[in-house]
Amino acid sequence: MGSLIADENRQRALDANVPTGALRVLGERIDAQCESGEGWTVDGLKVIRAGTGALMNMSLSFEPIQKALLESSALATIVQILDAKDVKTAIYVPGSWTDDEEEQENIEMGSMIVGWAMNILEDVLEDDKSSFPAASLPAFISPLLTRPSAPSTTPSPLTSSDVDLLTSLASLFEALSLASPSIKHAIAFSLYRPFEQLSVSDDTVLGQLFSFIEFASTPTAWKTSEEVEGEKVFGLIKSCVVRGVVDAPNDDEVMKKIMGDEDGIAIGKSWVVEQLVEWVRKYGGEEGREDLLVAATHMLAALGRSDEHCVTLVRHYQLVEPLAELLVAKVAAQLSGTGKPGEVTQTLFGVVSLLRHLAIPQMNKGELGANGIVQAVVPLLDTKFDVVAPLQNAVVGLLKHLTAGNVPNSLHFLTAIPSGSPSALDAILAITSRTDDVRLRSEATRSLVNVVRSFFSEPSPDVDSNGGEEESLKRRGRPLVIKPKVGEALSEMVRLSGKYPLLVNEGIVGLTLLAGSGGAGALMVLDALFHSHAPKSPPPSEASTDEASPPTADVHLSTSSDMLVSWLDLAASNKLATSPTQTTGVRPEMVGNACALIMTTSKGATSAGAETGKLEELRKKVETPLREVVQREAEESVLGGSARRALEAVSGP
Helix, strand or coil, X not given: CHHHHCHHHHHHHHHCXXXXXXXXXXXXXXXXXHHHCCCCCHHHHHHHHHHHHHHHXXXXXXXXXXXXXXXXXXXXXXXXXXXXXXXXXXXXXXXXXXXXXXXXXXXXXXXXXXXXXXXXXXXXXXXXXXXXXXXXXXXXXXXXXXXXXXXXXXXXXXXXXXXXXXXXXXXXXXXXXXXXXXXXXXXXXXXXCCCCCCCCHHHEHHHXXXXXXXXXXXXXXXXXXXXXXXXXXXXXXXXXXXXXXXXXXXXXXXXXXXXXXXXXXXXXXCXXXXXHHHHHHHHCCCCCCHHHHHHHHHHHXXXXXXXXXXXXXXXXXXXXXXXXXXXXXXXXXXXXXXXXXXXXXXXXXXXXXXXHHHCCCHHHHHHHHHCCHHHHCHHHHCHXXXXXXXXXXXXXXXXXXXXXXXXXXXXXXHCCCCCCCCCHHHHHHHHHHHCCCHHHHHHHHHHHHHHHHHHHCCCCCCCCCCCCHHHHHHHHHHHHHCCHHHHHHHHHHHXXXXXXXXXXXXXXXXXXXXXXXXXXXXXXXXXHHCCCCCCCCCCHHHCCCCCCCCCCCCCCCCCHHHHHHHHHHHHHCCCCCCCCCCCCCCXXXXXXXXXXXXXXXXXXXXXXXXXXXXXXXXXXXHHXXXXXXXXXXXXXXXXXXXXHHHHHHXXXX
8 A cells, every 4th residue: 555655656546446446345345244234354344444545545635536536426435434323333433442352453443444534534525525425424423423332431542543533523524514505404404314213303413413412421431541631622522513513504495494484484393493492491500511502592593594583483482581591690600700711702602692683573672672681781791891802792783683673672771770780871882982893883883873763763653652651661761862972972983984874874863863852962962063082993804794884984084073074075076876776875865864964953952052152163064065065956856955954954044
């Protein structure tokens, strides 16, 4: 076999179809052994060793043969060498060892062979995971899932080899899941033992993997070995398995099939979802099972990538209550200093991310709020968690969804529990003023916009505005929102978001609603429009949101009123985005909203007795660009009418 290391010899072997012949012999011998139901003899293993060793030497760092081995049938044969589903006919089962000298030779040779097969797979699949045959997945993962009938409890000469084999296998399993939709499908729906009568979930690959995640523990021989850090390594192996399993529903077809979709409607209950929810219920209050909680929350979040599924998870699986209990327990553990390392970045992030998905459908918002979710996440916005940016981004995203179009949740946002502790409003205002994370700041401010919309937008037609419950809640909440820091936060979003008109527009709408709420709101907004902010110029590379790109600072703008003027100048210069197909740029209706803000603020502040100097400053700043817009736009156009009304408000008819 050594002669096959030279490239010229390997090319000759390829030209003579030696790899194909070796694969054929391996496949035939393994098939025959499986049919016999008997264990391997030394002579039989020597044949397999010769063929596997030849393939390893031929393919190592030699692209032409690696390409040949990427064929689905070739990979399937190599995976057969690893197959440990049937302990009797397996070439090697990790953990096997005996003091019987006659059996030791078989076991040592089998360990060597499967190690070589794993080396071939790693080398061949390094740059192309998509070629792996999905039908071979059960055999591929079987060494992880199978235990010998009498596993060794003391370290053996093969313990280190077992660790290397299973570590490589778990890592490749994760990589295959991340890279291949067919593997995602195989993880979710393949049968683990197709030759048996199937009746329970454990007969599926996913059921077997769930059992491994929940029940598998570090082999005793690993724990006592001086050569390996058994507990640590087994934890890493399990983490790879968790990540591979969790990623499976990120494929849309897998997600729908697990949820039992039929024309977008879930039919019946899914054993997968029931198992995941059971983990949340069973292990939420138990220390040491963060692996299960991470797997459950992240996989449920992957399954909840549609509104219909999120509603199903809340209504049919009663997921909110156990999640709320888990959230409260883990937050309390962190605050008291009893939480285990990794809980913040793993368990809490998983829980909050899942809740953020569930909070998107309007039907779910009320139940989430009623279970105390708004107040429960507030402590995670404390300065001690600033080092965990992904978690805080998930929290502000959750608050943004919970408060969108929901008055009770918006009131929860303003209410501190227990009394004296920070409310969500306090926490959001604090984080917008101290963070340099552009995504975090913009998403936090958007939650403020949603609260303002909830309290100051016109009531729904089916709500009794005189005595309805929702209107009563609005009356309670409105005075709590009209705070200078709220106006300043919205104003800051307007100032900073020049490259992202949608965010500027959101801030403008929020400020207009506050200005139209009464004299106090108008005076507050007038001050906010001219509030001079400390310049912030975060790197554009940090900018990224799910619904609208976050701002990049326009450092030349010192106040938000400067942004209003810049928009009016665009309109006066005919530089607005007017085509319906344009998805970026400032649109005429956005400039119309800016005009509405100017008009509402000017009228409201004048009626409230604002200082003449501030009103004059507003007039001087916007009067000329407003006149230019009026002159350019036809009076009957929407923008022309808005600009004319704003001009009349600041300078008179």
